[in-house]
């Protein structure tokens with residue numbers, strides 16, 4: 001099939017590259033000329049494991065190209081995917097500026113009847129209706145609109161795309177739905193369902209899925225904070241509840257709060273949809289406000305251990321990206337945490353395996369960046385572990401202790417370490433819901 005993907009970010013690039021890998025002819029379009037130039041030169045603008053190889057292979061075989069102008073490709077496309085960003089606007093609702101721009105551009109460029117326009121971006125209920133209107137206002141040709149929300153996770157995006165749990169297709173056109181079945185057939189041979197539904201339900205499914213996952217995180221963060229107050233261990237509690245199949249074991253890990261380009265904005269967008277129709281989304285609002293508070297838990301721990309005034313204190317930080325296996329810093333909890341610590345006067349040296357560049361765009365030279373985990377430790381009063389990269393899981397504690405200052409404190413924001421073991425090594429350790437372990 002001939003496919004055009006409008007927007008070549010995390011979702012557009014992964015989708016475009018994977019569709020090409022399945023044998024389709026794919027043109028990826030982006031308004032950012034630097035991004036297109038980089039991709040044309042074989043450079044991948046984001047860190048996503050496995051992506052570079054897929055892009056290189058399909059460029060080499062001529063199935064994947066990049067451009068800033070999709071007009072020509074859209075003229076002959078069977079499918080035009082919309083994969084542009086839908087960031088939060090000032091009131092928390094989804095900003096649909098890019099989606100609307102792309103819909104108009106598609107409408108103007110269509111040259112053959114029956115093109116299927118597929119919205120992959122996460123968009124509020126009713127947006128595909130708006131997309132249809134905008135395209136119809138720019139062309140006399142018949143076309144179809146399909147909602148096909150994306151569920152890939154950054155850091156595991158290729159695997160998620162190629163081996164999906166399910167594909168959601170919202171459409172009122174049996175013809176378009178059949179083409180979507182054909183497109184995804186190679187990915188669902190092992191039995192994952194293509195779930196067909198109406199367009200508003202498909203739009204809602206994406207928000208409900210992300211809001212449910214965010215709810216589990218905020219719920220566990222609240223339980224963890226309570227564990228800390230009453231002397232229970234959230235790790236044991238998590239195992240105790242996760243073995244119940246009605247609860248399930250996934251997404252029960254407390255931490256420093258969720259971040260990234262999806263959960264925070266999608267939770268807020270759902271609240272915005274509720275407001276628009278006069279329904280207060282009380283659970284979702286609580287999920288959001290618990291998360292905002294959770295980003296301050298580690299800051300409060302640092303100040304209770306080292307004092308309110310952090311001038312003269314050296315803090316080492318492991319992990320800046322919003323989660324492991326990505327360089328994405330959008331709404332990363334590290335931003336809230338480090339900004340508060342900088343405001344209190346701390347001096348900060350941080351290491352993240354992939355986000356040095358994206359983090360520099362946020363913090364500039366207000367913090368310094370190490371080249372490896374041990375690089376940031378010398379003379380540090382404390383070590384803050386913010387992202388659970390696997391290389392932080394089993395550090396050489398003897399080496400860490402030797403490098404740090406005389407009374408080192410570890411703030412384990414991801415519950416990676418055992419308190420008893422760190423105490424033996426001479427650290428004081430703060431956890432999320434597993435108590436404080438004072439050095440002997």
Ligand SMILES: NC(=O)c1ccc[n+]([C@@H]2O[C@H](COP(=O)([O-])OP(=O)(O)OC[C@H]3O[C@@H](n4cnc5c(N)ncnc54)[C@H](O)[C@@H]3O)[C@@H](O)[C@H]2O)c1
Pocket residue numbers: 006007008009010011012029030031032035083084085086098101102120121122123150151152153154261262
């Ligand atoms: N990132 C994820 O993990 C993820 C997962 C599932 C769904 N989503 C959703 O997918 C959508 C895209 O997310 P993302 O993370 O890929 O965003 P992104 O910001 O990484 O990429 C969006 C791209 O669109 C480009 N763009 C903007 N206007 C354009 C236009 N008029 N024409 C062509 N390109 C244009 C931007 O330059 C950018 O490169 C969002 O709605 C998001 O909620 C994201």
